Amino acid sequence: MLHSLHVVRAIALLLAVxxxxxxxxxxxxxxxxxxxxxxxxxxxxxGLIMKLDPSVGYAFNDRFQAYAGLPxxxxxxxxxxxxxxxxxxxxxxxxxxNPAIDYxxxxxxxxxxxxxxxxxxxxxxxxxxxxTFSRTFESLTPFVSVGIANTVSDTxxxxxxxxxxxxxxxxxxxxxxxxxxxxxLGASAYAVRASGEQRIVSRVIxxxxxxxxxxxxxxxxxxxxxxxxxxxxxxxxxAWIDFSPQSNISFQAGYNRSVAYELDSLFWGxxxxxxx
Numbered sequence: 001m002l003h004s005l006h007v008v009r010a011i012a013l014l015l016a017v018x019x020x021x022x023x024x025x026x027x028x029x030x031x032x033x034x035x036x037x038x039x040x041x042x043x044x045x046x047g048l049i050m051k052l053d054p055s056v057g058y059a060f061n062d063r064f065q066a067y068a069g070l071p072x073x074x075x076x077x078x079x080x081x082x083x084x085x086x087x088x089x090x091x092x093x094x095x096x097x098n099p100a101i102d103y104x105x106x107x108x109x110x111x112x113x114x115x116x117x118x119x120x121x122x123x124x125x126x127x128x129x130x131x132t133f134s135r136t137f138e139s140l141t142p143f144v145s146v147g148i149a150n151t152v153s154d155t156x157x158x159x160x161x162x163x164x165x166x167x168x169x170x171x172x173x174x175x176x177x178x179x180x181x182x183x184x185l186g187a188s189a190y191a192v193r194a195s196g197e198q199r200i201v202s203r204v205i206x207x208x209x210x211x212x213x214x215x216x217x218x219x220x221x222x223x224x225x226x227x228x229x230x231x232x233x234x235x236x237x238x239a240w241i242d243f244s245p246q247s248n249i250s251f252q253a254g255y256n257r258s259v260a261y262e263l264d265s266l267f268w269g270x271x272x273x274x275x276x
Contacts, residue, residue, distance in 0.1 A: 030062045032276035036069075038156075040269035042256075046161040046220050047077030047204040051086070051154065059276050066092045070113070073120050073159075077204040086114040087121050104132045108153075114163075119203035119223070122165040126151040130170070139179075143188075145172040152192055152232055157240060157267050158256050162219040164232050166198035174238075184242040186254075194232035200225045234260040240267075248273045 034057045041050040055069025071086040091108035107129045114121030130147035152164040174188025202219040218225040225231065240254025249272045256265040 030059050030276070033058050034065075034273060034275035036067070036271070036273050038269055038271040040157065040159060040252075040267065042159040042161075042265050042267045044161070044263050044265035046263065047075060049076075049159040049161055049203055050074040051159045063096065064092065064094055066090070073114075073118075073203065075118070075203045082118045082203075084115040084118055084120050087111060087126065088113045100135070102134045102136075104134075106130045106132075110151075116201065117223075119163050119201045119205075122151065122163045122199060122201050124150075124165055126153075126165075128153045139177055141176040141178075143172075143174060143176065145170075147171075152194075152234070157252055157254060157269055158238070158265065159267070161202065161204045163201045163203065164198060165201075166229075166232055167195045168198075168232055169193045169195075182244050184244075185240070186242065187237070187239045189235075189237045191235040192233060194229040196229060198227060198229060198232040200227075200231055234258055236260065 036055050036057060038053045039050070040053070041048060043049075051071050051073055053069060053071040055067050057065050057067030059065040068088070068090045070088045072083070073086050074083045075081060087110035089108055089110040091106060094103075094105040096103040107127070109128075110126045112121045112123045112125060116123045126149065128147060128149035128151065130145055130149075132143055132145040134141055134143035147170045148168070149170065150165065150167055152160060152162075152168055152170070154160055170190070170192050172188055172190040174186060177185045179185060200219050202223050202225075204220065205223040218227075218231070236256065236258040238254055238256040240252055242250055242252050244250040250270075252267075252269040252271070254267055256267060257263075258265070
């Protein structure tokens, strides 16, 4: 029931922020369908996790767009490999651009369509609301993101070695630098702070489920762990490069350091867009 209330409130919030966007005068150039695809991977001491993430979106105007997708995961570690679909998702993005500061609000809701035994889902509906503030000074763009969710979500460049269930706040801040129109650099620091009981379902331990109530990092040793907030707490930093030979395709590679988990990761991604 509690998770259902979170979803209802999230949908109400999405409609509230989307309302002013729909009220804006439509632009024929802005409206339309977009197909977006991304194939990304993260390699670290826990294993190799790859994610194929196709989605389709519709832009209603310059400010608001909605989208939906269904990811497919490929996990490999020393004892074996697994693959399967993840959680289907729908979301909305509100973009407000002005000379003082740019604001992007994203609300995403997932359904538990993934295989829970393989760590591709925790079997619940999840809600993630993220807000990003940025401003561009010629080639430099500093940004800050603040969000709240009932899961620790994957990021656009980092596929986590686990799925989670529990209330968290997530924070991210960094700097983007455009070397030229095709090449860019980025760096950021992040933190995840959990509240209350947390559940971690590993994507790199493929075995019959074992549930234990413990603290600390356990996704490399146990398939299913329930514990206190510290179980999901994390902080660290990332650095990456971007290469976009065309406006509708990009390549990304970088490094992530999780200080809390003492985990070094290399990540890569390829993205393309067809449509608006």
